[in-house]
Amino acid sequence: MLGYTITQWTFGILSFLAIMFALMVVFSRNPINSVLYLVLTFFCIAGHYLLLNAQFLAVVHIAVYAGAIMVLFLFVIMLMNLNQDSEPQKTAISKVIAGVIGGLLLVVLVGALRGTEQINLTQYGHSDIGLVKNLGRVLFHEYLFPFEIVSILLLSALVGAIMIGKKEIK
Amino acid sequence: MQLTNRSKVVSNKVQSFSERIYFPAIISGMAVTFSHLFKKRPTIMYPEQKREMAPIYRGQHVLKRDENGAERCTSCGMCAVACPAEAITMTSGERKKGEEGLYREEKYAKTYEINMLRCIFCGLCEEACPKEAIFLTDRIVDADYERDDFVYGKDKLVEKVDKRIDVTKRQTPEVLAFKKIPGLKHNELYTDKLNKGKH
Amino acid sequence: MVEFIIYKSIICVVIFAVSLGIAAYSTWWERKFAGLLQDRWGPSRAGWWGLLQPLADGGKMLFKEEIIPNVSNKFLFVLAPGLFIVTAIMAGVLIPWGPAVSINGTSYPLQISDINVGVIFLLGVTSIGVYGIMIGGWSSNNKYSLLGAIRASAQMISYELAMGIALIALIITSGGTLSFSEIVAKQDAGFANVVWQPLGFIIFFVCAMAETNRAPFDLAECETELVGGYHTEYSAFKLGLFLFAEYINMFVSSAVMAGFYFGGYNFPFAHEIYNAMGLQEGSWVISLIGFGAYFVKTLIFISVFMWIRWTIPRFRYDQLMNLGWKSLLPLSLLNLAITVVVEYFRGNIQF
Incomplete structure (x- = not known):
């Protein structure tokens, strides 16, 4: 089909959808719709992981991001019951600051991507690096120290959240 | 003062471990429900299987005919007077020549209506009737959609000649004897009213 | 390739149809079983023993008036029941219903897809299932629906953790595989996993009950407080889909429990019986018997779900949260350590 393989077609469609939904997240007026578009974006990205034969990552991405974090987001937004009437007025200066920060992030991302080597598209589907066994081996052998550091970081965040959540500290 | 020996003193004692994990209580509760699987069921499968009515059950009324098929009701109004719910109304008419087979007495009820929504099925009309014309039967008043349809006229109340309704259960010798006692309360009241009207 | 497609489509259609059929008859059995537990007969009019009751209920749901509230978000309102039922059916993809059948030397497993991260896929699908409830509750634009949706989501998040940790212990017991079919196959020789994971099973069972929104965890549709919960505004077939999805969820989670903890299609002395019958490995008779064993286990679990529903009263909301965070989560961590x-x-893990 037009000189592309099925994988390339899937990649193209998924990328298009992911970018489109990501734009919808930003442009939709209703915060609930934004969250739902974000969930769709996550699904598209999970599709990309599947294309890379990283099933573990894809499923964890759905389970953690779409299944847990976005549910919490939705939960909070529903509780706050945001709608157009109660939308806070944004001052001009906050808009300027947001624009500057967003622009800086863009610069960083573009700079980071420019530094990477050209990704070889032909390797799709042949890599086993995303499978659970290989991932676990890499995490617990080569990257054991950073992994444990991350877990300690998460633990401290957990303890901090509990401390904040407590009514009074004796 | 102790009113009953079944009262329980409420205690806020600390729950034991087995109480706190709830499992023993849940298991025993589930055993109770499980034992009910094998219990006898009191269900009566209604349309096929009917519950036996008490012999003195008071359901929908019937206006009786005599053995020749003439209506017994003479439109005296005793039932309407006795009725505590004021559910009964009637208009009386005079029997014409040639209608002897239809009406037993010279005066008869042209219309006779019982409002089944008002009726409380107490059976006082039956008790008041001097002509043994109205009886309550073990039939149940049907459900309906319109309030008007609950006002039963003679078409629904009078028994069909070829489909007599058995009221022997309510017409026991004791009842007949009771009805013949002179000076029943409502009869007295009625005679009082009649006398008042005369004077 | 053609054979593969035919085989996959057949198995998809069959498992889909069986899931729906079982879900439909679960509604019947729920009412019948409730009746039997309460000294009644339950449905007995539509067909013999009320067996046509699901058809009658479905017909009723189809022909009732369909109301979409004026103030609702109409697109999401219509989308929600569909989303809910899709996620409910999706988890059924993983279940290996019996030993593989071999025809002409090719082995055909009785499973739609053997994902090598099946257990996590299961967690992911169940957690996505809450979107149907949340979107439905929110788009109804009704306070009761919203409260029901919020309860459902909080409940799902709380119980998913304990469930996941219980599953980690299970994965360790079954030798570190994340594939459903391998977990079931590992229980072929030796005991079922429940022998090694009694606490894990109880935790998983309680969490599964909470995840499927079944009583005593049905706070999301708690009629005494929230009218109908998240489906207050739903009517006709959309309501039917919501109710139906609950039974599909129950069926799938029963099958998952039977597979994870009770050996799935394996049963004691299976090989002795097969040998005595002179059956070869891969024979369709073995698959049929295995499927029957799995099915019976699943149906027993469905009945236990119902039995619990008609015995235990609903939790209060704080009790629910306490149970999830303060009891089940520490217990599942303890279970993990013990495991x-x-x-x-036992020699299953080396350091």
Whole structure:
């Protein structure tokens, strides 16, 4: 089909959808719709992981991001019951600051991507690096120290959240 | 003062471990429900299987005919007077020549209506009737959609000649004897009213 | 390739149809069983023993008036029941219903897809299932629906953790595989996993009950407080889909429990019986018997779900949260620790 393989077609469609939904997240007026578009974006990205034969990552991405974090987001937004009437007025200066920060992030991302080597598209589907066994081996052998550091970081965040959540500290 | 020996003193004692994990209580509760699987069921499968009515059950009324098929009701109004719910109304008419087979007495009820929504099925009309014309039967008043349809006229109340309704259960010798006692309360009241009207 | 497609489509259609059929008859059995537990007969009019009751209910749901509230978000309102039922059916993809059948030397497993991260896929699908409820509750634009949706989501998040940790212990017991079919196959020789994971099973069972929104965890549709919960505004077939999805969820989670903890299509002395019958490995008779064993286990679990529903009263909301965070989560961590020690001495893990 037009000189592309099925994988390339899937990649193209998924990328298009992911970018489109990501734009919808930003442009939709209703915060609930934004969250739902974000969930769709996550699904598209999970599709990309599947294309890379990283099933573990894809499923964890759905389970953690779409299944847990976005549910919490939705939960909070529903509780706050945001709608157009109660939308806070944004001052001009906050808009300027947001624009500057967003622009800086863009610069960083573009700079980071420019530094990477050209990704070889032909390797799709042949890599086993995303499978659970290989991932676990890499995490617990080569990257054991950073992994444990991350877990300690998460633990401290957990303890901090509990401390904040407590009514009074004796 | 102790009113009953079944009262329980409420205690806020600390729950034991087995109480706190709830499992023993849940298991025993589930055993109770499980034992009910094998219990006898009191269900009566209604349309096929009917519950036996008490012999003195008071359901929908019937206006009786005599053995020749003439209506017994003479439109005296005793039932309407006795009725505590004021559910009964009637208009009386005079029997014409040639209608002897239809009406037993010279005066008869042209219309006779019982409002089944008002009726409380107490059976006082039956008790008041001097002509043994109205009886309550073990039939149940049907459900309906319109309030008007609950006002039963003679078409629904009078028994069909070829489909007599058995009221022997309510017409026991004791009842007949009771009805013949002179000076029943409502009869007295009625005679009082009649006398008042005369004077 | 053609054979593969035919085989996959057949198995998809069959499992889909069986899931729906079982879900439909679960509604019947729920009412019948409730009746039997309460000294009644339950449905008995539509067909013999009320067996046509699901058809009658479905017909009723189809022909009722369909109301979409004026103030609702109409697109999401219509989308929600569909989303809910899709996620409910999706988890059924993983279940290996019996030993593989071999025809002309090719092995055909009785499973739609053997994902090598099946257990996590299961967690992911169940957690996505809450979107149907949340979107439905929110788009109704009704306070009761919203409260029901919020309850449902909080409940799902709380119980998913304990469930996941219970599953980690299970994965360690079954030798570190994340594939459903391998977990079931590992229980072929030796005991079912429930022998090594009694606490894990109880935790998983309670969490599964909470995840499927079944009583005593049905706070999301708690009629005494929230009218109908998240489906207050739903009517006709959309309501039917919501109710139906609950039964599909129940069926799938029963099958998952039977597979994870009770050996799935394996049963005691299976090989002795097969040998005595002179059956070869891969024979369709073995698959049929295995499927029957799995099915019976699943149906027993469905009945236990119902039995619990008609015995235990609903939790209060704070009790629900306390149970999830303060009891089940520490218990599942304890279970994980115990499992690691036990499996070390059994020789399943080395350091």
